Amino acid sequence: MDVLQLPPSDRNAAPARMAPLAKLPVFWALEGKRVIVAGGSDAAAWKAELLAACGAHVHVYADELSESFADLIARSADSGEGRFVHHDALWSQQSFEGAAIAVADCTDDKAAAIFHEAGCKAGVPVNIIDNPKYCQFQFGSIVNRSPVVVAISTDGAAPILAQAIRRRIETLLPPSLKSWASLAHTIRDKVNARISPGAPRRAFWERFVDRAFGPEPGAGTERDLLSSAERLETTAKTSTGRVTLVGAGPGDAELLTLKAVRALQAADVILFDDLVSDEVLELARREAKRMLVGKRGGRASCSQEDINAMMVSLAKAGKRVVRLKSGDPMIFGRAGEEIACLEKEGILVDIVPGITSASAMAARLGVSLTHRDHAQAVRFVTGHSRSGHLPDNLDWRNLAEAATTTIFYMGGRTAGQIQTRLRAAGMSGRTPTVVVGAITRANESRWVGTLDGLADAVSSIGVDNPVLIGVGSVFSKARQNTETSPDTLPFIERRAV
Structure with a gap:
């Protein structure tokens, strides 16, 4: 298979590196293994029951057992399981012999340190209940659909948070x-x-x-x-692959649809735009090959023809290809050209819509784009033609109507022209206007003001990140939500999300 050469980029085409982990999540086979539990408290009983549920032979070292612990051991004996062996004595160094793991409920740090040292000397991994600094491993909060087991860890920092996460997952995983x-x-x-x-x-x-x-x-x-x-x-022996056009949304991975995540998890190859965030790519299948093909700000990139040829070549090789586009693939994403090319080659195409930037902006500003007191229509307009300028065929008089909300995509470099053309078409310079850069991302920046300040606002925000411009009286609500007094308008707000 011929693979087109990609332009240089600062994002590796290989699968993303694993982000740092506080602890390595490991699922440990304990069936038939000897484990020890030191202490007779209720907390020790819970850990002992958990270990027994994994099929371990649990040796309990305690000269006194809580009522619930004693009942647990008795019930196990009565049922014939015999998972517990109670040693009516405190633990010793010999207790660690042949043990796979060791758990203890210690009264203080001194006792914990002694048990931890003894376990290390014997080469047995140790957990001291509720004392992370003496733990070589930790127990997570568990969702049990065995053989499906989900464990959640907060590295001991917030057990209540782990329990809350477990409750949320419990509602997502049916008993079946x-x-x-x-x-x-x-x-x-x-x-x-x-x-x-x-x-x-x-x-x-x-x-x-x-x-x-x-x-x-x-x-x-x-x-x-x-x-x-x-x-x-x-x-499968005669089948061709398929291509899925997936909307990655404006950047926040939590705005992805479930269907988009499933497509990313099923992909062999992901062709992604430069504006797709690392957080979104992190949700993709680890083994998937990732190839940066996007265009941005005049940087070297693949031509649309190269991208089309690449999708065709990969699909004909039997690959499941995801074409991952920022925002929604059907809004200013050149999806029509890609669909036409693929269908001409007899390649199946699926489309997974995404949250378009205008919707994300409206949500961030708390503004209804079609608030019935202000607008009876909303328009999405490109601010960037193939030549890099405003499109020649825009109906500016129509765009200047007072009862219309207009969102300009990719209008950062043409903001001054947009301002001039709208004013020339009769729009008031006091028309509420907003500019949002890097919407939903950590470096999001906003400007809220009026049309007369648009060009200066974009100059202040910059065009290194994608810029969205909104014009219309609906944005008066955004102005009222953010200004502290009439004299503060216009202003720039830069904030971490």
Whole structure:
């Protein structure tokens, strides 16, 4: 497959580097292993029960047990599980022999330090309950849909926050997920025997996941899944890949749709614009190849023809390609040209809309773009033609109507022309106007004022970041929300989001 050479960029085409982690999340197999718990408190009992639930043989060292701990050990013995061995004595160095991990509830730092030192000497990882500085590992807050297990850690800084996150996740993961995960475990080897590694196998499991968040699997589910696996293997040998145009929104990763995240997680290759934020790319599949193809501020970049050819070439090689565009792909994103090119080549195209910058700006300013007291129409207008100037065919008299809200995209470098043309078309210089740079990002900047101050405002904000200009009486609300007195207008507000 011929791959086009990309222009130099300051963002690596390889998968993004893992961001720093406070702790390494590890899921530890303890089935049949010897573990020790020192202490007979309720807190120690909870940790002992957790370890026993993982199939460990729990040796408890305590000369006195709380009522709940004693009851736990008794119930385990009565049920025949026999997961607990109670040693009616305090721990010693010999207690660590053959242990996989050790947990203790210590009364003070001195006792914790002694237990920690003994564990280190024996080569056994140690956890001291509620004493992070003597812990070599920590227990997270757990969402249990075993074999699906989710653990949340705040590195000991905010256990209440971890519990709140767990409650949120609990509402997202249906109880039926447990049955689907068990089914996945059962059929994995059968599926692998039927489907070749790579895209076909991943496609099967993506379809599996779509069903896993629905009703419980029925009696015929396994048979149906294995039949679909055989069909996928047959069609995969002659299949072409597909391209998905995905809207990345204005920058804030939390504004992505769920469908956009799923597309990023399924991609083999991601062709992304320069304006797509690192936070959005962080949500993509780790193994996906990432290729910067965007244009911005006159920097070296791929031509549209190169981007089209690249998508065609990758899709014909069987790749699942995501064309990741800032904002919404169908608004000033040249999506029409890309769709036409792909359809001409017989390549399937999906489109995932995104939050366009105008909507994000309205939300940030608390402004309704079509507030019925001010505007009966809203227009999105490009402030940048192919030549780098304002488009020649704009109807400025129409744009200057008082009952219209107008949002200019990519108008930073033409702000002075926009101001002049609107004034010449009859718009009042006192018309409320806003300018927002780097909307929703950490370096977001705003200006709120009137049309007469537009050119100077953009000069102050700068055009290194994407600039959005809003003109219309609806923005009088934004002015009232931010000014402290009439004399403060216009002003520039730069703030961290």
